[in-house]
Amino acid sequence: MLVAPGGNFLARQARLRDSLTAAALDALVVSSLPNIAYLTGLFASTAVLIFATNEVWLLVDARYLDGASARQAALEGLKVSLIGSGGSFEESIAAVVGAYQTDRIGIEASHMTVRAHQDLERRMVSAGSRPGLVATDGLVERLRAVKDPWELGRLRDAAGRLSDVAKCIIPKALAGMRERDMAGIIEAELRRVGFDRPAFDTIVAAGSNSAVPHHRAGDRQLAAGDLVVLDFGGMLDGYAVDLSRTITIGRASTRARRILNDVVAAQQAAFDAVRPGRPAPEVDEAARRVLEQAGLGEAFSHGTGHGLGLEVHERPRITRSRPGLPVEPLEAGMVFTLEPGAYVAGWGGVRIEDDVVVTPAGAEWLTDVPRLM
């Protein structure tokens, strides 16, 4: 597994330090595992990071301490104090933050459970430290939304491989095959080209199943005339890419061809709307307008895209603006999907999805596969 150079982690940590200063926090308890991977290069199944403005502690299960030490030592210049925790993480966190006589310690409110929060406060109180835990949201996620050049390199590589997978597997979809057989072919090919694992449960949705955006892959057989939505992704070096194509088994009906063309046009309109500074909802609006004009406004029942990175769904959200949700202006270096779709219950659906990066001038496709095959 490739890991970014130590300097990249130092730069990310410097940006987080600035965010903490701006929020008047002395430290942040980082519970989100992707956030920990982003800041330290450690991909762990359990860990907690205590990120103070002057020191960084990484709590890992005592059994994983040796492995974590070796990985950290490989990252030049990165100073993270590793603590092997034999008991509860909250006990170790309380011991570390107890040294700070401050009530300006942030927690990640969307990633810490009520139980962990209660345990931590109780232990801090009984250790005689001030229990001031400040609920924060998205401090690290906001940094993650803009990829550094190393990350862009990994995503570009991964998107290229995913395009190869698409080109290889689409001709293999044949009448009589079950959805789950096709999913197996896709996942074998993902592994063959080097992905560590699928980024999510592969979707193969045939016939009327294609009208259900969140269908997985079942026992239905692909049949002549079916629309088939193929939606698959892979994780490479910790980074997720995601691609969908909708194919027809045999000859496409006139109606299917029209909807396919409309969705491709909507995706192109979204792409054309991407540029730094533009609010993300305007990109969604561009795709939505095309489909509304084609009479498919109601049929487009989800957002236009989602950020890609250490998670397969992350910032930015390319969706309609919603009251209470802050509007995110796009920035160069953001990577996300553009995946408009149209779904007609009982008949079928179409989704076309590619990955793009925001450039100083607009956008660039990362995936490269013919839209209609």
Added chain:
Amino acid sequence: MLVAPGGNFLARQARLRDSLTAAALDALVVSSLPNIAYLTGLFASTAVLIFATNEVWLLVDARYLDGASARQAALEGLKVSLIGSGGSFEESIAAVVGAYQTDRIGIEASHMTVRAHQDLERRMVSAGSRPGLVATDGLVERLRAVKDPWELGRLRDAAGRLSDVAKCIIPKALAGMRERDMAGIIEAELRRVGFDRPAFDTIVAAGSNSAVPHHRAGDRQLAAGDLVVLDFGGMLDGYAVDLSRTITIGRASTRARRILNDVVAAQQAAFDAVRPGRPAPEVDEAARRVLEQAGLGEAFSHGTGHGLGLEVHERPRITRSRPGLPVEPLEAGMVFTLEPGAYVAGWGGVRIEDDVVVTPAGAEWLTDVPRLM
């Protein structure tokens, strides 16, 4: 996907109602998705269940309402009020529980985030209802630990298929193959025998990698003389099964053969210790004693097993007793792994894992594959 008959869900709900009464709660907000699947048969990627003693509400994303309705209607006798949520779940929860002028509403403290908790309390206060949310832990998980006959049927079926996978793939491990190639063979076979997906990232750990219990599958080639730990599992109809074997490439060394035999003996000792009423740590202790007597006490660096069901790691924990953790007595109908191991850093490791069910008289193996091949 097979789903239990409606009557099973009614029985599970009746048991939870008893638990709520015992805890003096009027309702429980269920955030854990496996817990929701257990109580309603709905496998959703986002949902919240409000389980009151006299009524049950299921909040789902408005886009999934139709599918959820159809699935619920198929479960005879099950009365769950479906609510499609267009905005935040907390808004919908507050609206439902606001009708209860009570401060006895439980939340799942280990599954609800601090953010959701704060949002919910704020909305309840501004709606004029009493904000009494009671932190609870494990109310549903404790019920899930004892499987009903339908669940045992699914787990028995799944364990049989997983045994078939093991017998099929073990002869395919050859020198020169990379760990990740072997993982691909295993995952293709999982799918071929009918699993919906792997239960976790397949582990293929060759040579010195086999000494790292949490190694995944990388680029290392299998070589003559290697110990290779194969640890894989599958999800079938929502239920997880899990199996490990350790094989040797070519002829096993005397040392490898001895450790393999010791681990098999430890697993048998654990099996012989299983019976209803016995504290789970005593099963761990039985395996540990065998390895300690073989001089491998330090080398056995993890617990002996974990419960299997809607999650691949659930109750009961078959581990050493730890201060602060309640000791769980085994009950007939519990299903868990027995997976002792021994790991020698830099040299190699062994893990042998099978799935068992607690019977009135003792235990029964669910998986059936020769221990040494």
